[in-house]
Amino acid sequence: MAKAASPTEKGFIGRNAGWIGALAAVGVAAGGVAVGVAANRYAKRRRARAGDQLVDEPFGELHYDDQFSVTTEDGVSLHVEVVEGERTSPTLVYVHGFCLDMGTFHFQRRAFEGEYRQVLYDQPGHGKSGRLPRGEYTLDALGAGLVAVLEKAVPDGPVVLIGHSMGGMTIMALAEQAPELFTDRVVGVVMISTSAGRLNEVTFGLPEVVSRLNRPLLPFVRRAPRLTTAVADRARKAGTEIARVLTRRYGFGSPNPSPAVVGYVEKMNSTTSTEVIARYIHTLYTHSRLPALAVLRTVPVLVIGGDADLLTPLVYSQEIADELPDAELVVIEHGGHVALLEFPDEVDDAIERFLERLP
Incomplete structure (x- = not known):
């Protein structure tokens, strides 16, 4: 049985809902994406895998000397x-x-x-x-x-x-x-x-009014406590199917990318901890090296x-x-x-x- 979140964790979740949404840069869109994900996903996955030429590609297993x-x-x-x-x-x-x-x-x-x-x-x-x-x-x-x-x-x-x-x-x-x-x-x-x-000007394909809501929150992500990032990591693992949909939406441009490749990218994403992500946000957000x-x-x-x-x-x-x-x-x-x-x-x-x- 999954362990229920403690009152302390629940408090952190409530107070940090904004930065978690900003961290993903797609928080506002996530709810809409999630609608209908469960419906027919098993059948769709089987059809996709059947036509995926890269289903047996040895991702992460290439030779080195x-x-x-x-x-x-x-x-x-x-x-x-x-x-x-x-x-x-x-x-x-x-x-x-x-x-x-x-x-x-x-x-x-x-x-x-x-x-x-x-x-x-x-x-x-x-x-x-x-x-x-x-x-x-x-x-x-x-x-x-x-x-x-x-x-x-x-x-x-x-x-x-x-x-x-x-x-x-x-x-x-x-x-x-x-x-x-x-x-x-x-x-x-x-x-x-x-x-x-x-990079602070990127809209992530969201309407401008929505993307503007996320921008002021990004610099504060790095202040997130370790407990909060641990909770976020558990939430990410629990929402694997949604994460895969978001990976496809924000990582790929073609209408029918290889499901095996999407899955591999999502795997790389998911193995990067939320704590690490939070500690990178500021340097990426302020990156300016045109000169x-x-x-x-x-x-x-x-x-x-x-x-x-x-x-x-x-x-x-x-x-x-x-x-x-x-x-x-x-x-x-x-x-x-x-x-x-x-x-x-x-x-x-x-x-x-x-x-x-x-x-």
């Missing part, structure tokens, strides 16, 4: 995996986004396996990496973490940095901290579904964005491309926020063409 940990300056242990390839130059280094892990690059890792040397790692508080002992996570610290990974996994030689969402922001933070790397070692940058700032893009003018840049991305809309990719006159912008038609999982062939082809053009 080496794995190890890297400890950051603030004491977080980062899980790193290395996949060797015939081409040892340049090394492809992948940096994943918020509430995800290195598995976000599943199809890219597989596409370039055996050809390029590849390095992947889980960001602090995500996947198999450790958590920050105390305080807030910051993009500055993520940039420093990327430096630590490079120093151990790729001590010399050219690299291509490939960042998705928060991973792209991490690369911008690195450019701000260590611009010399972009003249000495980084020979190319790929940024997928990311932004140089103004840092000037450093990237010294290297070839590929910008990829989906035209149906509700989390980092295409306008943010276009803004980055506008700041980098020589950058190539590739738009994925019907692509959502995880276009690299939703339309892997298109994304892989764009990256392959980009790599082939590098000096």
Whole structure:
């Protein structure tokens, strides 16, 4: 029998209902989405799985040649995996986004396996990496973490940095901290579904009047007590079906994405604790690194964005491309926020063409 919430927990739930809704950025929409979810879901799931070519895809189980940990300056242990390839130059280094892990690059890792040397790692508080002992996570610290990974996994030689969402922001933070790397070692940058700032203006596809209600609440999410986040985690696990629907709505743009891929993304989301999410919100909400893009003018840049991305809309990719006159912008038609999982062939082809053009 499930344990009933204590009066203390109930009090926390009542007082923090607003920030929990803001945290999901879809709180107001959730009720409407939930209506009808239970009806016929079993039959729909069976029909979807029957036609899903990726139902047996080994997500999270790809080959690696080496794995190890890297400890950051603030004491977080980062899980790193290395996949060797015939081409040892340049090394492809992948940096994943918020509430995800290195598995976000599943199809890219597989596409370039055996050809390029590849390095992947889980960001602090995500996947198999450790958590920050105390305080807030910051993009500055993520940039420093990327430096630590490079120093151990790729001590010399050219690299291509490939960042998705928060991973792209991490690369911008690195450019701000260590611009010399972009003249000495980084020979190319790929940024997928990311932004140089103004995330507080994202409406998440909600009516403007609704999205305005959530924005003032976001900076206060980081103040949520540990007990409240524990309660929220239990609620997330209990609402798996709704979480899957929301993942499909806000992560994907095509009308019929692979249920296996949706499930994999939802799994990555659900394994990122609410406490970690709350401690990241402030740095993402205040992210502003448009000036840092000037450093990237010294290297070839590929910008990829989906035209149906509700989390980092295409306008943010276009803004980055506008700041980098020589950058190539590739738009994925019907692509959502995880276009690299939703339309892997298109994304892989764009990256392959980009790599082939590098000096």
